[in-house]
Every structure is written in C-alpha cells, then in structure tokens.
Amino acid sequence: MKTPSIGALALGIVPFVAMCFTVPLWDRVQPLVLGLPFNLFWLILWILLTPCCLWGAYRLQSTADRPASRDP
C-alpha cells in the first residue's frame, strides 16, 4: 500500500485552508467581483482551483510510485 507523500498531503490541505479555516478573512460582501458577493466569488474560485491542487498531488504521487512499482 502506498501512503501519500508529504508533498501530496500538503497540496490536499491547501483547499481546506482556503475554503474552510480562513473563512473570517473572506466572508464579506464587498468588493462585489463579477457581480458576486466576495465570499461567493471566493468559494467559486476555489472550486476551480481545487482540481489544480489535486492534479499536483496526483503528479507527485505518480512520480513517487514509479520507483516503488519496480519492486516485485
């Protein structure tokens, strides 16, 4: 069984920090961005950025797995 590497885990934590723990920093109405309240805009932005973080984690994971997969 392959445990995720530290780098992959760190990339996985990023969306949690951005969308969950930092809520007091971005939970406001102003400025309206693209017509949306700032908090709604921020969450939608991070819905788009979360796949980027996970893709990074996926790349780290597959490079880490490659040497291991040569073992019988």
Added chain:
Amino acid sequence: MTPAATALTVIIAIVAIGTVVGFLAGSSQKMDLEQWTVGGRGFGTVLVFLLMAGEIYTTFAFLGVSGWAYSRGGPVLYVLAYLSLGYTASFFILPQLWELGRKHRLQTQPDFFNSRYGNRYLAGFVCVVGILAFIPYLQLQLDGVGIIVSVASFGHIGRVPAMAVAAALVVAFVFANGIRAVAWVSVVKDFLMIIAAVAIGVGIPLAHFGGIAPMFAALAHARPQQLTMPGATTNLGHSWYISTVLLTALGFYMWPHTFSAAFTARSADTLRRNAIVMPLYTLTLALVFFAGFATVLILPHLNNGDLALLTVVRRTFPAWFLGVIGGAGALTAMVPAAILILTAATLFAKNLYRPIFAPAMSDDGVARLARGMVVLLGATSLGLAIHCSSTLVSLLLTGYAMVTQCFPGVVLGLYWKRVTSPAVFIGMIVGVLTAVVLMSMRLDPLWGLNAGFVALCINFIVTLAATLATPARASAAAAELT
C-alpha cells in the same frame, strides 16, 4: 385548466414517464448502487458532464439549499465548500480502501470493519449507524415530494397525502425490482434538472432584477447581512461554518452507499482521477444559490424557507413549467429514496441480522427479511416526516452527525496499524451517543460548533486514548498495511 391542474398534470406525467422508462429499461440493464453513483462510463465527455452535474441536483441541493439561502443566508455557503473538500478528502482515502477491498474481496462498509478489525459486532454497529443516518436522509426525500406537490397544487393537496403517495410509490418501485432501471430514470431526471437549474438560476434574477449582478447589487444594498455569516441566524457563525464543513466533508464518503463506490472502481487511479474532476461539477450548484438569494427580495415574508424556490418559480414562470420543475424534483426525490431504502434494508439483513442473530439463515430468508425492512423503513420515515418538521438542510446535517462517526475507524484503520477494535468500538459508541444526546437536547450548535463535529472530536480522542491504553493486537488486515 386551472394553473394547479396544469402543473399537477405535468408532474404526474413526468413521474409516470420516468417510472415507465425505468421499468422498460430495467429488464435489460443491471443496475446497482455504484452504477447509479458513477453514471454511465461509456458516454461522451459532454454528456457525462451534463449527467454528473445533473446528479448534483438532489432534493437537498434543489429545495434545501435555496431554502437555507432564503431563510438563513450566508451559512448556506458551507454547501459549496463541503462538496469540493469531500472530494479532496476522498483523494487520500478511497484509493487506499480500494487496495484493501481488492485484497480481501470487500463489498460493503461493514465488510471493511469486519475485515480490518475482525469484529462482527463492530461491523453490526456500523450497520446500525448507517441505517440510523439513512432515516433523516429518507425523511428529507419524502418532505421534498410533499413540498413540491403542495406548492404545485396551490395548496389543494396537503403535504401529508403527497408524502404518503410518494412513500408508497418508492416501496412499490423497490418491490417491483425497478431499482435496476434507475440509470435511465436518472438520465431523464438529470437533463430536466439541468434545464430547470439554468432556468431558475438565470431566469429568476433576470425577470425580477434584470440579471444576476443587479440582483446581488440590490441585495448587498438592502440586506447585506443576509449574504455573510451568521446571516439571518444568531448562532451559525464562522466556528459553526468551519466545524460543519469539516464534519460533512469528512463524512461525505462514509455513507454506506458512497463508501462502497470505492470497491467497484476499475483501479485506485480511477478513484484519484475522479476526485480531481468532481469538484467542477459543483460549480453549477451556484445557480441554486442565485435563485435562493433572489427570493429574499422578491418574496420577503414566507414562513417556510424550503417552499421559497417553488413559490418564486410559481410566481415567475407559467404553470406548465412549474410542473416540469416539480416533476423533475419529484423524480429526484424518489430515485435516491428507492436506492437508500434498498441499501439500508440489504445491509440490515446481510451484514447485521444474519451474522449476529441467525447464521443459518438462507439467502431466500435474507431477501424476505430485506423486503420487510423496506416497508418498515418507508413507514418510519413517513411517520417522522409527518410528525417532526425540520428544514431539509437540518435533516441532512443530522444524518451526517451520525454517519461521520465512522470516520475515525476508517482513517485510523487505513493509516495506523496500532489502532485496535475495542478502541474504535468504544469511540464510535461514545461519538454516536454524544451526537444523539446533544441534538435531542437541542444543544446544536454547542459553543458555536456543530454538535456532530463535537461528537466526532470526542470520538477521535476516546479512540486514540483507548488504543494507547490497550495492548497492540494487529489484525491480519492491519499486518498488510505496510
């Protein structure tokens, strides 16, 4: 025809067409839970995107989210965060589960607990927790149908008869083996839901304010406090948001029907790739937020927020279109209800009753017992839906408070060889009891935190402490976790 008759006729026609499509397709296509949740893999990219985006529109998302945007305001934003973060968490959990599942031929969530901890009583308890968590989830679906029919009939048909008919239909659906057909019913429903979501998310702000941006500008001017936390509430602030997002994101794959999806994927890599793209599907959910927030200014004095979306649809669109949305909504409630009820009944008979009380029971006996459970669960949820009124979002959060108590057992079981069966068992019992006590005493939120999250923390602490206090006894499965 009166508007009520038009709307109801369209709803009945859509439910009838959906059911017939289901029964016809049922004979040729084998349908199980996993196929329903992962959709048809053979379809093209655009079609798959539409179908997956359509699946985001459950009764909860459609009526519940817009209802909370209307009645609570800002706190409903937790929904946008938890779906994305649920997939993020799954990236690190499901592939590991898949590996273990392949080694030990696991099929269900209790199977995992039985194999990892070698304790059928613990597995049975996980079953009980899963079934308990399903009951508010089922109640949510029935409530949804009741709301749809009563709004579409302009109040002529009450919620109670509508829910009773829906419950009877769901049980009949399951008995007639119609569950196999759910894939095609889902296709019909998903397309209708996408059309409905665009119509309401874009159409309602456009009709009343001239667009989405002017709508938010008007709301930011008139009721800015509605758009941030705690919104229209006094106790759903930032600490509630953080604790609720964590509880629901970590619990997202702990439901018996979502958990088992990990075992049927083609490879661990498939699960990782799915986790990467899945957050994108939740983008379209923003449309429901637009409609819910628009209703705050259009119809400021509704006393039940869950009625907000359909009432504003009734005000904005012709009656036949209310019927289309109502019909899609009714299918959206009944299809998952059928799947939940069948999963719960099967888990009860196969993973709880037979291994613990009647090891000699035949497969036919299990099937009969499961059918009895289908009726019992349908009746229980109907009874609760009639007697306990709660918002749709609160119902789902109650379910999460239960089901997330499985999380420590799953994650520690996957990543920590030392964790023992008695420790996980005691932790789960304490967690479930804490959640039940806090919620029945109306202590949710507690100190500004989601009560289910408080229970989860206690569960974690008890599990860790009990593990360190007992001698390590690695089970066979744990030994392979290297």
